[in-house]
Amino acid sequence: MSMAASTESQVQATAANPSTHAPPPRRPRRWPWTPYLLSAPGLALFAVLLLVPLVMTFLLSLNSFSFYGGIENVWQIGNYADIIADSYFHEVFLRTFRIAAVVTLLCALFGAPEAYILRRMKSPWRGLCLLIVLGPLLISVVSRTLGWALLFGSTGLVNQGLMGLGLIATPIEFMYTETGVIIALTHVLVPFMVLSVWASLQRLDPQVENAALSLGAGPLTVMRRVVLPQIVPGILSGSIIVFALAASAFATPAIIGGRRLKVAATLAYDEFLNTLNWPLGATVAVLLLIANVVIIVGCNRLVERRYKQVFE
């Protein structure tokens, strides 16, 4: 997403719009295989370049590895057993999910109010501010993380500022700590939350708020009883996106966390490119993929079901 797109991979679509496209109008076809012909190039491409490599990664995770013999073509689940048994891997996976959970919470806490404030702004301010909020999605995640590395480490501006304000007495260590990774990841991912809540706010009629006010509800009651229930689906689908992206984030934890503070993605990277234990790296990757898919699909189901109950 990168957005855009940023960049650390986007799950935006799947989570934000559970069912985007209504079935097309029915129309008798002369050629029942036209749609298959039309999607054939894509299907061939995806079969060869997505399914085959992913299956191969799974098979690789079953191989064994020794420092002298390299990768051995045996089929066993020793790598999975190693990871389940070793407390070092527990720590890395636990840290990954802890960071992702805190980042998701922070994004919801700051992103949702910001989206609401943005909606109540008048143009041209609204357009300008929206540009500032969404713009970072298009800027390379490496450049943005470099900015945090500069703020935390080399220039120490954050600590100078906090001490200048009298908020802290001694400098806080941000580089190579979870705090630093959490702050930088929140910065990278919060635009996704704003986007998601913004999309759900588009369906909210401002007149409903006015109606509640004219009936004597206080601003807090309006917020709690009228606005919040309508944007909860947006916050939830935003949370799914942010959590999934935070749990599999790579560039930001690699730069801010360094090699001292490993998360699942940087662990897999090190096993592949430094230790050269490809089977173990592939095992970490397979576990990360399974966790990601289970969380995205599972939570989407839950959100959709809940959403239905509210509106049917």
Added chain:
Amino acid sequence: MNRNGPIALIFHVLFLGFLLAPILIVCAVAFTSQGYLSLPTEGLSLRWFRAIGDNPEFIRAFKDSLLLGAVSSTLAILVAVPAALAIARHQFFGREAIQALFLSPLMVPHIVLGIAFLRFFTMIGLGGTFAGLVLSHVIIILPFALRLILAASTGMDRAVENAAASLGASSWTCFRRVTLPLILPGVASGWVLAFINSFDEVTMTVFIASPETTTLPVRLFLYIQDNIDPLVAAVSAVLIFLTVAAMLVLDRVYGLERLLVGKGRD
């Protein structure tokens, strides 16, 4: 009471400050006149921007990134347009499954794709080649292109096509003269979004790039892992300036919100 109170505005200013701080600091540090990392306190200097010229590997990586983005987005569009037309206007067995497959790269962490492609390309002899980079990028950017083209072709009025067909146009003429012009805004924005995603990708590319063929974000990432100096800040600053310029053009022409949210602005 559809106005923001003072607390809301203070929150808003702090939020924007949080978003802008790291981007501004990169630009500020890039203008230092010192030989080390510092904020420009004693005069601004362009020495680190000039220093980029002495490091041709950054310039080469930038060119490679542009070429990779252009080629892979174009390929993704060529695959996505027929697929989107099939999904948007035909009711057929396996339609949902095919759509889910085309969108599935959004759900796979890029680190996993990087590992998968590294293994696969090494095996079939495409390791470290430009062709390998293009093919892998097509896979990850296709969902973005597909979604926008799908939205354009679902909202299209079919009556115009039927009129063309009834007047004797062949299916190819019909596509070229009627359908394509109508979905062109979706196709163009799909290309742009695909290009941006390809250009910014780093996690997957770091696995499959080689020292000879690499992209600018990967080059920057590997450099930062070793040391952080004003040179990387200058390269990042140039990247930020270019992105902001592109963003302003994009916002003028198409609307950033429409591109990212997939809806028109009000």
